[in-house]
Amino acid sequence: MKKFISVLMSALIVGTSVFMLSGCGNGEKQQELNVFNWGEYISNGEDGTIDTIREFENRYNVKVNYTNYESNEEMYNLIKESNSSYDVIVPSDYMISKLIKEDMLEKINFDNVPNFANIMEKYKKTDFDPTGEYSVPYDWGVVALVYNKTMVKEKPKSFSVLWDKQYSGNILMFNNSRDAMAIAMRLKGINPTEITKKDIDVASAYLKEQKPLLKKYVMDQVFTEMEGDQAAMAPYYAGDVAVMMSNNENLDYMLPEEGSNWFMDSMCIPKTTQNKELAEKFINFMLEPEIGKANIEYLGYSTPNQKVYDLLDEDVKNNELNYPKEEYLKKCYTFSDLPQDVYDYMQEEFLKVQA
Amino acid sequence: MKSKAPSIPYLIWMLLFTIIPLIMVIYYAFTDKSGNFTIQTFKDSLFYTDVFIRSLWIALVSTLLCLVLAYPLSYVMSRSSRRGQNILTMLIMLPMWMNFILRIYAWVLLLQNDGLIDLAVKFLGLDVPLLGNAGAVILGMVYNYLPFMILPIHAVMLKIDNSLIEASKDLGANKFNVFRKVVFPLSIPGIISGTTMVFVPTASTFLVAQYLGGTGDKMIGDVIENIFQRDKNVGSAISLVLMVIILLFIIVMNKFGDEEVVA
Known part of the structure; x- marks a missing residue:
């Protein structure tokens, strides 16, 4: 019996080695890279732009598996609970600090990312990645107000206009607890970066006051509502506001005097990676000026990359929606990673406002 | 034995x-996050009583509207020629071949400000918001679930033998009595x-x-x-x-049905 097993084992070993050798004989096996990014968040060759993924595949003779997620939380759950091996992810600021805290990210070897030098000095280290070892900025933006000039006669100055009774029934609000609560908190004098349950109660009460004036709580539906002249105003992300404005000339934007959420999405390498070096190659590739320019023009958000910024048209550089003045950015706040119980409480209270 | x-x-x-x-739903409902037995989950869900009542109310109104619309149509259908029945059944089923979200979204486009129906209503001199109220939700429900009311009623009415109706007429029943004593009880x-097939999904549906x-x-x-995205227990x-x-609704419906048939 023992003999039989050893024969079987040897046969197996010989078999696999032959198989592997023959694999090598056919030329090097194509490497694969798993990129996990937000939906519609990379320039894809539409309308004569650069097809970023194809370009990378051709240059390095690799295969990229590109998949999408819709929220940071969805991405987090997949990385944490499935055994899929993602190599590059693009989470937002507060999620990156959570991932660092939970030891889910690899330190990036910057020797393999020489183009990191292109990143503006002020974005090389951030609050969410204080040592700057885990993330490479992808893009950033602020929350702004988009409003319809035919319905709103005077340019608003503050998000308090979202509580203005004269626009009752024509106001849209974020259907997302963090963004909606942050606006309410800022107007109530609370810093939305780090919050307590008490702050959430204050914001919920204020949002309850607002509810009767609202037309709807929206996320993606904001595009059809605003582009179709169906509502007077909505707070939304600057890059998307720019897209809405390009589709309807009645629309204009406003940056609130009290400041708004400043957010950044960065490229990271999760611990699940099977090919860290290739992941670093990809990150480096995304930082190339021409690739970065095509990408940021597709996204509509703002670039943290100096070389890319230099290539942009003057009118884009001077557009305050995409590149607000330093003094505005100073008034803005970022989100931090909230303790789980506070985060759950916030989501629950927001649902109760709506129910 | 079979x-x-x-x-x-x-x-x-x-x-x-x-x-x-x-079993998993029941297990989660009676446990907290760490898996201990609790009924706190039900206390937490009490907060949504208003939403419950609203949903059941909308479901009830939608179901009644479906019934009012479907019943006469089903009767007429069941008495028409085979060819006519096939065409009508086809027309009723046709919208269901299309994606649910698309059908709802089409209603948004029709009812929204300066949408086709909104323009028509404005032309008649009325200026009321057609979208964003309970009426629009009920309309969407009726539109979506009407076939589920028509098809079962039609199927039952088909089985009503014409000779029964003729017999009751021979025995001197007028049109109203034919309906009250023959057609209605049998349907x-x-x-x-x-009713069950419309009420159950309308009460629990989302997105509409x-x-x-x-x-x-x-x-x-x-x-x-x-x-559910963050708290499986509640x-x-x-x-x-x-x-x-x-379940209670279904039991009541069936009881009501049994008694009627006996009577």
Whole structure:
């Protein structure tokens, strides 16, 4: 019996080695890279732009598996609970600090990312990645107000206009607890970066006051509502506001005097990676000026990359929606990673406002 | 004895995808996050009582409207030629071949400000918002679930023998009495299954209110969807309460049906 097993084992070993050798004989096996990014968040060759993924595949003779997620939380759950091996992810600021805290990210070897030098000095280290070892900025933006000039006669100055009774029934609000609560908190004098349950109660009460004036709580539906002249105003992300404005000339934007959420999405390498070096190659590739320019023009958000910024048209550089003045950015706040119980409480209270 | 073997695949299916998930929902509903027994989940779901009542109310109104629309049509259908019946059935089924979200979204485009129907209403001199209220949600429900009312009633009415109607007429019943004494009692099983098939999904559906309703029209399905993403326990508790309410509704419906048939 023992003999039989050893024969079987040897046969197996010989078999696999032959198989592997023959694999090598056919030329090097194509490497694969798993990129996990937000939906519609990379320039894809539409309308004569650069097809970023194809370009990378051709240059390095690799295969990229590109998949999408819709929220940071969805991405987090997949990385944490499935055994899929993602190599590059693009989470937002507060999620990156959570991932660092939970030891889910690899330190990036910057020797393999020489183009990191292109990143503006002020974005090389951030609050969410204080040592700057885990993330490479992808893009950033602020929350702004988009409003319809035919319905709103005077340019608003503050998000308090979202509580203005004269626009009752024509106001849209974020259907997302963090963004909606942050606006309410800022107007109530609370810093939305780090919050307590008490702050959430204050914001919920204020949002309850607002509810009767609202037309709807929206996320993606904001595009059809605003582009179709169906509502007077909505707070939304600057890059998307720019897209809405390009589709309807009645629309204009406003940056609130009290400041708004400043957010950044960065490229990271999760611990699940099977090919860290290739992941670093990809990150480096995304930082190339021409690739970065095509990408940021597709996204509509703002670039943290100096070389890319230099290539942009003057009118884009001077557009305050995409590149607000330093003094505005100073008034803005970022989100931090909230303790789980506070985060759950916030989501629950927001649902109760709506129910 | 007849062999039960052919039903085994379905029984396995039912065990895996009905019984076990149901047990899991019950388990989650009675436990907290760390797996200890609790009824706090049900206390938490009490907050959504208003939403429950609103959903059941919308479901009830939608079901009644479906019944009012479907009943006469089903009768006329069942008395028309075979060819006519085929065409009508086809027309009723046709919208269901299209994606659900598309159909709801089409209503948004029709009802929104300066949408086709909105323009027509304005032309008649009325200026009322057609979208973003309970009326729009009910309209969406009726549009979506009407076929589920028509088809079972029609199926039952087809079986009503014309000779029964002729006989009652021969015996001197007028049109109203023919309906009251013959057609209606015989169609009750169809009304019951139609009502159940409309009421149950409308009470628990989500998305319709998100698209057609305003901020005051959140339905329990939307609440469950939202809660379930972060809290399986309270989400399960609310689902369980909804299931019990629907079960009670079905029991009452069936009781009502039995009594009517006996009477």
